[in-house]
Amino acid sequence: MQATAYTYDAETRCGSVLLDDGTPLPFDAAAFTAGGLRLLRPGQRVRIEVEGAKDSLRITLVTLQTL
Numbered sequence: 001m002q003a004t005a006y007t008y009d010a011e012t013r014c015g016s017v018l019l020d021d022g023t024p025l026p027f028d029a030a031a032f033t034a035g036g037l038r039l040l041r042p043g044q045r046v047r048i049e050v051e052g053a054k055d056s057l058r059i060t061l062v063t064l065q066t067l
Contacts, residue, residue, distance in 0.1 A: 002065055003048050008040040017046060017062070025050075027059035035063035 006024060008015035013029035027048070032040070040046070040062070049061040 001048050001050060003046055005040050005042050005044045005046050007042065010039065015040060017048060017059070025057060025059060027062050031059045031062050034061045037063060 001019075003017035003019050003025070006016045006018045013032045014027065015032070016024050016026045018024055025048075031048075045065040047061075047063050047065045048059050050057045051060055052058045
C-alpha cells in the first residue's frame with residue numbers, strides 16, 4: 001500500500017502517514033526500523049505494510065516508494 005509521509009520525529013522514530021484517501025495513520029519505531037530507513041521527510045511517498053481490519057489498521061513496515 002502507498003501513502004505520503006505526514007509527520008516524523010527523529011528522536012522517537014515515530015510518525016504518521018496519510019493514506020491516499022486522506023486518512024492519517026500512525027506508525028511506531030518498530031515499523032520505521034523494519035523498513036531500514038534513517039530519515040523521513042513530510043511529503044515523501046512511502047510504501048507501507050499493514051495488518052488488522054480496516055478500522056484498526058496497524059503499520060508494520062515503512063519504506064520509501066521507488067519506481
